[in-house]
Amino acid sequence: MQARIYFDNASTTKINPEVLKTYEKLLENYYANSESLYNEGNEIRNMLDKSRAQIADLLGVNNEEIIFTSGASEANASAIKGVAFSFPNKKHIITTTIEHSSVLFACKQMEEVFGYEVTYLPINKEGLIDLETLKKALRKDTVLVTIMHVNNEIGSILPIKEIAEYVKLNSEAYMHVDCTQSIGKIDVDMRNIDLASFSAHKIHGLKGSGVLMKKKHVPFVELIVGGEQEFGLRGGTTNAISDIVLAKTLRLAMENKDKLFEHAKILQNYAISKLEEIDGILINSPKNNIPCIINFSYEKIPSEVMQNALNERGFMVSARSTCESKNNYSYVIKAMGYSDTRASSCIRLSFGLENNKEEIDLFLEALKEIIKQYG
Amino acid sequence: MVKYDTVLIRFGELSTKGKNRKDFIQKLYMNIKNTFNDIDDFTYRKTHDRIYISFEGDYQDLITERLKKVFGISSFSFTKKVDSKYEEIENTCLEIAKESETKSFKIIARRQDKTFPLNSDIINRNIASTILKNTDLKVDVHEPDLPIRIEVQKELTYITTQKILGAGGYPANMNGKVLLLLSGGIDSPVACYELMKRGLKVEAIHFAAPPYTSENAKNKVLTLAKMLSEYQFDMHVHIIPFTDLQLEIYRVAKDPYAITLMRRMMFRIAEKVAKANNCLAIASGESVGQVASQTLESINTINDVVHIPVLRPLICFDKIEIIDLAKKINTYETSILPYEDCCTIFDPKNPVTKPNIEKCEYYESQFNYLEMIEEAINNEDIKKVIFTREKEDYL
Numbered sequence: 001m002q003a004r005i006y007f008d009n010a011s012t013t014k015i016n017p018e019v020l021k022t023y024e025k026l027l028e029n030y031y032a033n034s035e036s037l038y039n040e041g042n043e044i045r046n047m048l049d050k051s052r053a054q055i056a057d058l059l060g061v062n063n064e065e066i067i068f069t070s071g072a073s074e075a076n077a078s079a080i081k082g083v084a085f086s087f088p089n090k091k092h093i094i095t096t097t098i099e100h101s102s103v104l105f106a107c108k109q110m111e112e113v114f115g116y117e118v119t120y121l122p123i124n125k126e127g128l129i130d131l132e133t134l135k136k137a138l139r140k141d142t143v144l145v146t147i148m149h150v151n152n153e154i155g156s157i158l159p160i161k162e163i164a165e166y167v168k169l170n171s172e173a174y175m176h177v178d179c180t181q182s183i184g185k186i187d188v189d190m191r192n193i194d195l196a197s198f199s200a201h202k203i204h205g206l207k208g209s210g211v212l213m214k215k216k217h218v219p220f221v222e223l224i225v226g227g228e229q230e231f232g233l234r235g236g237t238t239n240a241i242s243d244i245v246l247a248k249t250l251r252l253a254m255e256n257k258d259k260l261f262e263h264a265k266i267l268q269n270y271a272i273s274k275l276e277e278i279d280g281i282l283i284n285s286p287k288n289n290i291p292c293i294i295n296f297s298y299e300k301i302p303s304e305v306m307q308n309a310l311n312e313r314g315f316m317v318s319a320r321s322t323c324e325s326k327n328n329y330s331y332v333i334k335a336m337g338y339s340d341t342r343a344s345s346c347i348r349l350s351f352g353l354e355n356n357k358e359e360i361d362l363f364l365e366a367l368k369e370i371i372k373q374y375g
Numbered sequence: 376m377v378k379y380d381t382v383l384i385r386f387g388e389l390s391t392k393g394k395n396r397k398d399f400i401q402k403l404y405m406n407i408k409n410t411f412n413d414i415d416d417f418t419y420r421k422t423h424d425r426i427y428i429s430f431e432g433d434y435q436d437l438i439t440e441r442l443k444k445v446f447g448i449s450s451f452s453f454t455k456k457v458d459s460k461y462e463e464i465e466n467t468c469l470e471i472a473k474e475s476e477t478k479s480f481k482i483i484a485r486r487q488d489k490t491f492p493l494n495s496d497i498i499n500r501n502i503a504s505t506i507l508k509n510t511d512l513k514v515d516v517h518e519p520d521l522p523i524r525i526e527v528q529k530e531l532t533y534i535t536t537q538k539i540l541g542a543g544g545y546p547a548n549m550n551g552k553v554l555l556l557l558s559g560g561i562d563s564p565v566a567c568y569e570l571m572k573r574g575l576k577v578e579a580i581h582f583a584a585p586p587y588t589s590e591n592a593k594n595k596v597l598t599l600a601k602m603l604s605e606y607q608f609d610m611h612v613h614i615i616p617f618t619d620l621q622l623e624i625y626r627v628a629k630d631p632y633a634i635t636l637m638r639r640m641m642f643r644i645a646e647k648v649a650k651a652n653n654c655l656a657i658a659s660g661e662s663v664g665q666v667a668s669q670t671l672e673s674i675n676t677i678n679d680v681v682h683i684p685v686l687r688p689l690i691c692f693d694k695i696e697i698i699d700l701a702k703k704i705n706t707y708e709t710s711i712l713p714y715e716d717c718c719t720i721f722d723p724k725n726p727v728t729k730p731n732i733e734k735c736e737y738y739e740s741q742f743n744y745l746e747m748i749e750e751a752i753n754n755e756d757i758k759k760v761i762f763t764r765e766k767e768d769y770l
Contacts, residue, residue: 022769039590046594047769054770061706247770 003255005359006315009202010152010181010293010350016204019249023154023206026241034240035229036077044240051247059213060190067230070244072078072180073102075197075212076146078234079176083144083195084116086219088323090143092171096121096129096336098151103178105329107146121147123335126286127156134163135170141170142173149182151349153320154285155293157186164192167349174218174275180339184253185260185290196216198240204352209242256353264291264351271349278368282331284346292352297333297345297366300375304328306347309374314368318348377470379453380523382438383535384426387449388542402546403447403644409608410441425610425680439539448541448613450525457516457539459491459532465502469604472506473734477520483689484525491527498525542618545574547607552576553657553686554649556641557612557713559596562689564603564706565697568591569688570658578654578665579610580645582666592714597760601710604762613648614756617641620747627741631727634668634760635737638677643750648682676730 006014015023018223026047032040034048035233049063056063071077080103095107097120098122110116119131119137129147138145145167146184151159166176176195179188190196195218195229199210214220214233226235265342284295303319308323310317333343349363404421407428409415414434420427428438435453442451455461455471484498493501502525503514512521524535553570557563557579570577576655580594592650597612604610617640624636645657661669668677680687689697701707 026769027720037589037591042591042594047767050767050770054766244769 004314004316005355005362006316007355007359007363008153008318009211009351009352009355010348011026011206011318012201012207013275013352014354015333016249016252019245021203023241023245026244026268030241034238034319037225045246046238048238049243053218054154054247055211055250057210059188059196062216064231065213065215067135067214067233068236068239068246069197069210069212069237070245071201071210072100072178072197073210074157075199075210076100076102076176076178077106078178078212079195079197079214080144080146081109081184081223082214082220082233083174083176083218084110084114085189085221090141091116092142093117093120093341094119094121094134094137094147096123096147098123098153098156098332099148100152100178103146103148110361119157123156127151127154127289127336128158128286128347129163131159131162138167138171138173140172142171144176145171145173146163146176146178147298148178148180149151150179150185150290151332152181153293153330153346154295154336155181155289155291156286157182157288157290161189174307181293184257185292186249186257192273200246200249203249203253205241205253209239209244209246209249210236231274235374260353261298263290263353267291267351267355267357267360268294270357271364274360274364278364278371280371282342283338283341284338292350294347295333295346295348297313297338297342298371298375299341299345300341302328302345302368303330303347306345306370309370310347310366314369315363315366318350319346376591377455377467377474378434379455380429380431381454381456381533382442382451383450383454385427385538385541386424386426387447387541387545392506396584398548401547402549403445406447406546406548407445407581409443411438412444421555423573425461429747442538445547445566446542446604446606447546449730450538450541450544451536452535454533454535456533459527459530460487460628461493461498461501464498464525464532464534465492465505467504468525469505469509470509471523471534471536472512472521475512475521478513478518479515480506480521480523481514481516481519482506482523482525484527485525488527488529490529498527499609526698542572544572547571547574548576550574550576552578552652552654553656553658553707554578554580554613554645554652554654556660557596557600557643558660559592559599559710560660560709561701561707562658562662562665562709564599565692565700565704566658566688566698567603568700568706571603576607577610577656577658578613578652579602580648581613581615582615582644584618584621585616585692586620587621589710589714595709595712595714597758599706600631600758601762602706603704603761604760609759609761612708612758613652613758614758615644616754616756617650617751620633620751623742623744624738625746628738631725632730632734632738634726635673635676635730636674636735638668639680639735639739640684640744640748642677642681642750643744646683647748647752648684651752656684656686657681658688659739660689661687662692662694662697667728671727671729672729675737676732679732681686 030044034044052066053063057065107118108370111118119135121131132266150157174194177193179198183198194215196213201207211268222233224235229238280295329344330346333346418429457467480500484495486495526533553575555577567577570704583593600610600612620640628636649657698764
């Protein structure tokens with residue numbers, strides 16, 4: 001049987017064995033509601049508090065600024081709506097054209113259902129926004145600026161530090177950053193950031209688990225009301241065991257961050273140099289992007305056909321963000337100013353610590369074969 | 376980044392103590408070693424006025440964070456060792472200057488090895504001019520942001536920059552034992568900190584009144600004790616069952632006197648537990664006037680039942696000062712967790728602010744409290760909490 005090779009770590013990741021072990025052990029031994037008054041409930045609440053404290057510590061924020069969610073999509077939606085709805089008179093939001101669908105579509109919904117005005121900042125060929133366009137877009141009634149740290153399709157690293165600093169110094173708007181693709185991969189500096197989101201499953205944790213970091217000073221309309229869980233900001237019985245293991249997930253990811261960076265950099269350099277040797281391959285990911293991601297197009301073969309052919313040969317890769325696979329082209333590649341053909345033939349490889357050079361050689365071999373056969 | 380390899384530790388009040396100085400230094404030395412007992416690759420050296428820790432690797436933040444919590448240290452500085460060659464000394468100083476985010480500097484060289492070809496003055500001037508040429512820093516000889524001290528010795532030169540303030544006080548656990556009433560509120564943990572700062576070894580006594588107080592309240596106290604034991608490594612917590620006494624007090628006394636009577640019982644118990652455990656004083660987090668039971672009249676009436684010194688380190692602190700300190704030592708967040716303690720659960724509506732001793736004695740004559748005190752002490756639960764830096768395995 002053909003060995004399966006996983007190059008889709010930006011989509012989701014395999015669970016870290018240490019996280020899994022802890023999860024299984026906790027799940028087996030603890031079932032009480034963390035809100036209960038009896039000892040068993042206290043015990044879980046105590047563990048939950050310590051986990052929250054560790055996450056806060058790793059991010060450099062306060063304990064009560066960590067709100068557990070079902071993942072980054074929920075955290076993104078909550079950040080946007082929770083802040084915007086706190087200011088009935090401010091109806092303007094700024095974002096970019098390349099956000100993850102959970103941000104982009106939440107913004108679309110804010111326009112269409114709630115009557116907000118949204119400015120979508122364009123990006124250049126480097127996958128970056130021009131700070132000047134942001135400066136021009138900021139208005140008195142801008143309630144929120146929501147910009148991702150690292151793009152999920154092409155891996156461009158947006159200059160969040162400068163952006164956040166400008167927004168905080170020059171406007172009343174709150175700053176939200178989707179850190180899903182940056183956490184555990186590069187440094188994330190929470191200064192000047194009011195809200196941030198990330199999920200556990202991108203860093204070898206559990207699906208259905210994520211965090212909204214919301215600083216204390218940020219007004220917030222809770223979307224799920226009812227219980228007093230999560231400081232009253234998110235009702236519903238706490239998914240305590242998942243939340244508890246997120247602390248370990250994040251710690252391990254941060255401890256492995258530099259190692260992953262180095263390792264992925266080697267793979268990325270190697271793969272790009274080899275891809276560039278193949279006639280017709282166009283590299284979409286900009287230089288200086290995150291080393292875990294490579295995006296390229298081979299215009300004669302549409303993404304889906306390429307994915308199918310690669311799948312047959314044992315390779316798991318993505319084209320566009322797996323969360324938004326309806327359109328037949330990538331809105332990110334389009335936003336970079338590339339043609340429809342290029343945007344509808346892109347392929348994303350995303351690496352983790354478990355990948356190696358041999359796998360890339362095998363991939364290149366398969367790719368050449370596919371091009372020969374169908375190209 | 377300049378890689379510092381030694382931390383130089385200066386003593387606090389120790390230097391004023393002539394006779395016991397040796398003991399003090401020894402205690403501080405042992406406490407420092409104990410603070411880093413989870414790290415094998417440090418080497419320690421002590422002289423008559425300094426302790427040195429040599430290290431390799433990325434330990435600067437860890438050392439800073441921990442040394443700030445060791446009582447008996449007045450200040451410490453990170454030091455870089457280089458060969459006693461002028462170029463090396465100059466390069467290192469320049470590197471330090473480039474990395475610093477300050478505005479002004481001063482070079483303070485001391486040539487202890489007189490065979491070194493340049494004298495202190497020339498070293499000062501040469502290095503200063505190099506830094507002036509290569510950075511935006513200015514010289515300030517009076518109040519430099521960045522004093523760079525250079526000690527040129529025979530083979531090695533030590534380069535030291537800013538002083539980091541230590542916690543001051545006396546080395547932990549060297550001035551005898553004291554028993555502190557630890558309620559779980561904001562004040563008593565701060566009192567604990569102040570006591571430990573004077574080198575006192577603190578044991579804690581806590582009154583639990585189940586089911587009126589919860590397991591949570593007790594655990595909160597143990598959590599606080601564990602946090603505080605970072606300064607003195609471990610702590611004994613005496614948990615005294617108080618329900619029966621409390622109910623009896625409410626049976627015999629009118630509401631305004633309940634708190635005063637309760638405090639008298641607590642002090643009586645504390646005195647006995649203190650004596651049984653070789654504590655030469657009891658202590659509390661009281662501050663004059665803060666609540667009804669802390670007026671001077673109340674303090675008199677409550678203090679009247681014991682014949683042991685009662686230390687009240689916070690007696691003249693403002694609440695705001697206490698809260699600031701609680702935040703500084705990180706106990707505040709735990710202290711404000713909303714669990715009922717003995718004093719809040721039966722909180723009287725109109726507590727007496729000027730209680731009268733005779734009246735207290737009258738109420739107390741209505742029941743056999745001595746026997747109940749004995750029984751409470753016999754049923755005490757002693758927990759020893761040990762400070763540990765090990766993570767829980769699920770984290």
